[in-house]
Amino acid sequence: MTDSLLSIEGFAADGFGSVREAFERAIATDTDTGAALSIWRDGELVVDLAGGRADSGAGLPFGVNTPSVIFSCTKGLASVLVARLVQDGLLDYDAPVVDYWPEYGAAGKSNTRVADALSHRAGLSAPRQDWTTEDLIDWDRATRLLAAQEPLFEPGSAWAYHAITHGWLAGELVRRVTGLLPGEYFERLISGPLAVDAWIGLPAARRGQVATMVVGETLATHVSSQQSDVRAGASVWPVRALTLGGALPLALVGPDEGFNRSDVQAAQIPGAGGISTAHGLAKIWSAVVTETDGVRLLSDETLHRASLVRSEGAPFFDSPAPWPRWGMGFQLDSEARRYLGESSLGHDGAGGQVAFGDPNERIGFAFVTNRMEAVDSRGTDIVAALKEAIS
Structure with missing residues (x-):
């Protein structure tokens, strides 16, 4: 079903009208960009909506089947992979990383635990040496660089958001245990059995079908402010956590830059490079918390x-409050990122992406958008409408 006035495609089941209205408000001002929302409850699809444009230049609509870059929502998927290996007795959160990845013990990191690597406590949030795009897209090169690096602080003693590097830490643990790169294990364990359009490493056959990511006004302002702060003497490390010293633009995207590049989309970058439809991402989180399609x-x-x-x-x-909370790679409910409540777990992503599951409510949720903002309540407002709808 398509609503021609609002260019909304899809449906919302009875009882979720307020959620649809929140989605309509989220895209009401979009003229060149779009978004999609999917919600599953008790293993059944109850909301599947999309609207706006996936590529304003080509005039392509943003539909329920449009894949989009999900940025750090990918960390949630990587954390599901690791958790499944723990559940199957193949990996131990409390074990040293070197038990699985011996080379990682270089430069004072031998006591780092798997839990530290997953919960942003590894001290490798940013590289000491500048990375290139070639480093970024080469799995073996990226993991070798991290294994050799001296940490920025004593592992386990504090936390700092590992914006991009988190994915190689979690993903190399997956590779060492399974013999598969994380994108391959993801397909075998998750996307294949669930028959969803979601990837860590976009297949060549889907190249050119991904929504074009656009830097919104508040993100552009935020990036400019970050650059000014560094020039004024602020710590460079949070900026390097995003750029890796030059491999990525600070906004993560640009015209044929960063995660809009086809070679970057094809690479396995499980800290930020996942690509999925909202439908597929929400179905995955549904299957995390309740049986979904078996x-x-x-x-x-x-x-x-x-x-x-x-x-x-x-x-x-240093960064301004409020601050997020982390479990074993999973982002938890906090003042910085509101989900449905204490039982929710998932991960948001740069620019406004939100994805999580809630075992108490048996909910799988995903909101994706190609208009990237830094000051953004779209996903939060939709989650709040969902919370009211199910209360």
């Missing part, structure tokens, strides 16, 4: 352990 990815016991708070409060490198 698939249940994590048990209640595993979810409980993975959701124990590992990192919260002020980070090692």
Whole structure:
């Protein structure tokens, strides 16, 4: 079903009208960009909406089947992969990383635990040496550089957001245990069985079908402010966490830059490079918390352990409150990122992406957008409408 006035495609089941209205408000001012929203409850699809444009230059609509870059929502997917290996007895959160990845012990990192690597406590949030795009898209080169690097602070002693590097830490653990790169394990464990359009490393056959990411006004202003702060003497490390010293633009995208580049989209970058439809991403989170199409990815016991708070409060490198909270790679409900409540776990992504599951409410949720903003309440407002609708 298509609403021609608002250019809304899809449906919202009875009882979710307020959620549809929140989505309509989220895209009401979009003339060149778009978004999609999908919600599953009790393993059934209850909301599937999309609207706006996926590529204003080509005039392509943003539909329910439009894949989009999900940025750090990919960390949530990588954390599901690791949690499943823990559940299957193949990986131990409390074990040293070197038990699985011996080379990682270089430069004072031998005591780093798997839990530290997942919860942003590894001290490798940014590279000491500048990376190139070639480093970024080469799995072996990226993991070798991180394994050799001296940490920025004592591992386990504090937290700092590993904006891009988190994915190689989690992903190399997956590779060492399974023999598969994380994108391959993801397809075998998750996207294949669930039959969803979601990838860590975009297949060549889907090249050119991904929504074009656009830097919005508030993100452009924020990037300019970050650059000015560094020039004025602020710590460079949070900026390097995003750019890797030159491999990516600070906004993460631009015209044929960063995650708009086809070679970057094809690479496996599980800290920020996942690509998915909202429909597929929400179905995955549904299967994390409740049986969906015959698939249940994590048990209640595993979810409980993975959701124990590992990192919260002020980070090692100063940043303004409110601050997020982290479990075993999963982002938890906090003042900085509101989900449905204490039982929710997931991960948001740069520019306004939001994806999570809630085992108490048996909800899988995903909102994706190609208009990237820094000051952005779109996803938060939709989650708030969902919370009211199910209360």
